[in-house]
Amino acid sequence: MNIATLRTVSSDNLRDAILSHLAYSFGKTPEAAHLEDWRMALSYAVRDRMVEAWFDATRRTYDAGAKRVYYLSMEFLIGRLLEDGIVNLRLVDQARAALTELGLDYHTVLENEPDAALGNGGLGRLAACFLESLSTLGVPAMGYGIRYEHGLFRQSFADGRQMEAPETWLLQRHAWEFERPETRYTIGFGGEVRDEAGRMVWTPDEQVCAEAFDTPIAGWKGRWVNTLRLWSAQSVRPFDLDSFNRGDFEGAAQPEALARTISRVLYPDDTTEQGKKLRLKQEFFFTAAALRDILRRFDSEYNDVALLPSKVAIQLNDTHPAIAGPELVRLLHDERGLPFEEAQKIAQGCLNYTNHTLLPEALESWNEGIFGQLLPRHIQIVDRIDDAHAKANPSRGFSMRANHQVRMGELSFVMANRVNGVSALHTGLMKETVFKELHRLHPERIVNETNGVTPRRWLLSCNPRLSGLVSETIGSGWIDDLESLSDLEPHVDDAGWRDLFAAAKRSNKSELAAWMSDTHGLRVDPAAMFDVQIKRMHEYKRQHLNILEAIAHWQEIKDAPNAEWTPRVKIFAGKAAPGYVFAKDIIRLINDVSSVLNADAETCDKLQVIFLPNYNVTLAERLIPAADLSEQISTAGKEASGTGNMKFAMNGAPTIGTLDGANVEIRERVGAENFFLFGMTAEEVVARREVEGHAAKAIEADPRLARALEAIRSGMFSPDEPDRYRHIVENLSGHDYFLVSSDFTDYWRAQREVDRAYADAASWTRMAALNTARSGWFSSDRTIRGYMADIWDAKGLI
């Protein structure tokens, strides 16, 4: 389908297509149809309109002999897909009209779609934004991951405590995938390796089958459609008939159940490497299937494997697919007979690695016992790669095999053509810390590609009021040329235009307030400042710094309830890894503080605290357009980039933040006067930790901090269990590794500056609008162009 045909889809066409799918795909009359049937029928009608462009993209890629990009990621946090499809195909008006005619409400139908939470946080959402940008830019690309039956757990609260329930997105029908029963690979584990006259032969003793499920990903205007291919694990032997015939029904079903375990659940822990055998199996499972698929496609077009690096670029999203290095070498050397060195060179020519965290506990390494048992041939190949690297670099002082561990970061680095960080600060720190030595040996290898987010989802679609105003003001070119948002700049000094900007924000806030009231029974005043911190719960992200400030602020208000206060609603959302006890205690503390503050009649019109459960992409889409203030308060040096920070800025919420990750670049672009900076720099953080008793000193110097901590310690927020948070207070007064206490005083100062700034509505709106106007650089289209030029040497075909 070409663009001209797309434009001609009328609401009548769409209505007929919906009715036709209702009847012929789902066997329902309009009278009998449930909401889910309507949602499915609409999804199929929209999906149909992607299919021709999808075929066309494949044809054009083959015809051009173009280089293909493969994005290997353990996580794709895609969220809902229907609205994304409707928006990118520019069918919003038609879909709305067609549904109205059928007696349905557009939003009610969209809300019926489950949110596909196939990821933990930033890394997974980045992968989803990248897929959309790759299609928008017409890059022949494919995402490879795992089709988890259960995505990230569903979070609820009981007595303020996080409860986890399995996520069940696949229990509802999923409209977007095409099952590919013909695309199946057998993946082996364990077994033994034999030397057969110099040729190493691996005979696994366990096998599972990887079956492909394809989801089309349409770019802006539906001009190009790529594929997200997710692998589902199945048994090679679906059913044990012998056991069944013996009456052992459980035993008969076992092979299937065991194999399916591999794609059953997404690991919900994004910080601690748990040494789980199953996770290593998941990693090898999807990586090996992807490589087999990539080589099969390459073989169908070319017959000289030396061409591989010029036709294939593979991006490893963190080290989770790092086994791609040894596996590709194995395929080329053991299975195709290339000399080892040549196999390694070709593999390295294709592979690139993105690092997303410097936290030592999140850097993957595997116990060599487990690794060698599951992947006996790969551990030999890792050793050979390591030895060759050591020989070529005699001054080298590290090994991939230290302390009986296989270190995936070093392996990924050595096997990569390019290695990248995700913000300027993070890339600099990679060079100075984790990869210092490797950087010295290979100074050209590390490059920076600062993250970005797709403006189609994170402005156009989630914030129709603001995006409507933007298009009325500067035309709609910004949608795929986000830097043209700078054309808004002259308007920020026009009071009339500013009123329109402020009105859009106010309506978004009212809508959120109404939703919070309907869904959670919460009452908030949309005139108050909406101060939002939404992200995974982690000590380095310092949600506890935010709640500590709330307590101190509440105490100050109580001292002088009749003074002039800028009313605020502090909104939190985020999940804690189930095994991360401290993070779960921070959630409970915030909920306990919320109960006390919100019930205080004297102060609740000036300060409220809300923790919304089950943070996911859909909730982010509700909250970000309604935010006044974006909290990005991590300990400097710890947040690799952040991408939420970009979404808030784009939607007109200035940041209160540290010089961490991409905050640094956001501040440079939006202007220091439009950003509330506080806290120590990454260098100062390192120095501060060396100061004996740093936390105690900070507390001694700041009576507000001392009083807030004392309130927690005394049990004011947990009267039924006064000691509940003693360990948090002890942590913040003692070790305080993340320097909450040392940064508190400056955070407090910056928050009061925010209060004063917000009280001047005209200048606040100007600041908010400048954040929007100057955030164009944070489009993932720009990021992908960077990868194309610096890493992949790939071109777009549109």
Ligand code: 26V
């Ligand atoms: C580690 C593990 C370890 C085992 C269990 C599952 C699991 C899942 C994820 C991770 C690593 C998470 C790394 C991550 O999400 N980093 C975030 O990446 C964002 C995109 O680059 C970036 O904006 C955030 O700053 C960074 O924290």
